Every structure is written in C-alpha cells, then in structure tokens.
Amino acid sequence: MWQLAWIPFLEPMHFMQGLWYLLAIPLLVGIAMVHKGLRLPERGLWLRGVGIMTLQSLLGLVGLAVGLYLLVLVIVPQL
Amino acid sequence: MTPPDRHAKPQSQFQHPALAVILGWLLPGAGHMLLGQRTRGLRVMAGILGLVCVGVLIGGVDAVDSVRDKLWYMAQLGAGPIVVLVDVLNQQVARTLPQPAQFHTMGLGHLNAIGTLYIALAGLMNIVALLDLLRTREPEAPARRSQDAALGGTAN
Numbered sequence: 001m002w003q004l005a006w007i008p009f010l011e012p013m014h015f016m017q018g019l020w021y022l023l024a025i026p027l028l029v030g031i032a033m034v035h036k037g038l039r040l041p042e043r044g045l046w047l048r049g050v051g052i053m054t055l056q057s058l059l060g061l062v063g064l065a066v067g068l069y070l071l072v073l074v075i076v077p078q079l
Numbered sequence: 080m081t082p083p084d085r086h087a088k089p090q091s092q093f094q095h096p097a098l099a100v101i102l103g104w105l106l107p108g109a110g111h112m113l114l115g116q117r118t119r120g121l122r123v124m125a126g127i128l129g130l131v132c133v134g135v136l137i138g139g140v141d142a143v144d145s146v147r148d149k150l151w152y153m154a155q156l157g158a159g160p161i162v163v164l165v166d167v168l169n170q171q172v173a174r175t176l177p178q179p180a181q182f183h184t185m186g187l188g189h190l191n192a193i194g195t196l197y198i199a200l201a202g203l204m205n206i207v208a209l210l211d212l213l214r215t216r217e218p219e220a221p222a223r224r225s226q227d228a229a230l231g232g233t234a235n
Contacts (some may be wrong), residue, residue, distance in 0.1 A: 009135050023137060038208060043118075
C-alpha cells in the first residue's frame with residue numbers, strides 16, 4: 001500500500017527496485033534523441049534515427065551482458 | 080537553377096556563439112534556437128530536459144546531491160540551472176523533513192544510481208550540444224551532416 005503514498009519527483013520509484021534493468025530503455029531513448037538531434041539535418045528522419053539507435057544500443061547492451069555471462073560463468077570455470 | 084541544399088543549416092544573423100553557449104547552458108537547446116536552428120534546438124531540449132525529468136522521477140530529488148555525490152554533481156551541472164534547483168530542493172526541503180518522511184525521499188540501491196546516471200548523462204550530452212554550437216560556423220559541418228543524411232539518417 002505504500003506505493004499509493006509515492007510523491008513523484010520527490011520520492012524515488014521504490015517499486016521499480018526489482019525491475020531496474022528496464023530503466024535502461026528510456027535512458028537510451030534520451031541519449032539517442034540528443035545525439036540524433038545534433039547529427040541529423042533539421043529535416044532529417046529524426047524519429048526513425050532515434051528508434052534505430054535505441055535498438056542498436058539496446059542490442060549492444062544485451063550482447064555485452066550475454067558475452068560477460070558466458071565468459072564469467074561458462075568459459076572461465078573451464079580453464 | 081540550382082536547387083537549395085535541403086541539408087544546409089539555416090543561419091541566423093546572430094553571430095555570437097559565446098552568448099549562444101551561455102544561453103544553451105541556461106536552457107538546453109536555446110543556444111541552437113538563437114542561432115536559427117529551431118528544430119535542432121527543440122530536439123536537444125526535449126532530450127536533455129527529458130533525461131533530467133525522468134532521472135528525478137526515478138531517483139527523486141536525492142538523485143542530485145552536491146554534498147554526498149560531488150563528482151556526479153559536477154557532471155550533472157552541465158544540464159544547467161535546473162540541476163541546481165533540484166539540488167536546492169534536496170538540501171533545503173527533502174533534508175529538512177521529519178525523519179519518517181525524510182526516509183522516503185532517500186534514494187537507495189539501483190534507483191539512486193540510475194537516477195543519478197540519467198542526470199549526469201543529460202549534463203554531459205548538453206556539454207556536447209554546447210560544443211556543437213561552437214562548431215556551427217565551421218564550413219564542413221553541413222557537409223558532414225549531409226553525409227549522415229545520405230546514409231539514411233542512421234549514422235552514429
């Protein structure tokens with residue numbers, strides 16, 4: 001019930017503590033918005049560029065996570 | 080008749096990049112607007128202010144802390160006075176609440192780290208935007224952006 005007393009912008013989103021990894025997605029969107037806003041011409045396909053860069057970054061993060069998982073928990077123990 | 084370059088940056092008569100940089104720090108994206116790049120300024124503003132707002136939403140006002148997270152605060156300062164305002168709210172309002180209420184405003188674990196990271200990245204991205212303002216008058220900048228557009232607008 002304590003979530004009902006959550007005051008946005010004053011208190012942290014404690015209910016997201018267990019789902020913290022999902023918060024990487026809006027972060028990547030924000031970074032892509034600024035990056036593509038600066039790089040693309042003013043009449044460029046900004047939203048398309050933001051979407052593609054977000055997906056690329058997300059896939060990169062997932063790939064890194066899988067690679068590190070395999071390295072630490074599968075490859076290194078076999079050495 | 081030569082068609083106009085649709086990728087050329089519209090240049091305003093205003094030619095004081097230093098003032099544009101100061102304005103861009105005070106309000107992210109406003110520097111680009113001052114130089115006549117209204118759309119680019121709005122996009123930068125949406126990105127930077129969006130990151131700051133979501134960061135504060137996730138981590139609360141404790142995501143900006145000039146006392147306990149000094150190094151992070153230095154990076155966050157790049158996003159402008161809005162960060163100072165959040166820090167003042169944190170130090171002057173949240174820290175002066177009665178103890179049970181004060182506990183609820185404290186960011187713990189991942190949420191504090193992620194909220195802090197959001198705003199620090201907003202600050203660093205705004206510094207990149209400010210550097211872009213200084214580069215605006217260089218002649219090769221529009222050509223490079225045209226190359227990006229030729230690549231389908233997906234160049235990183």
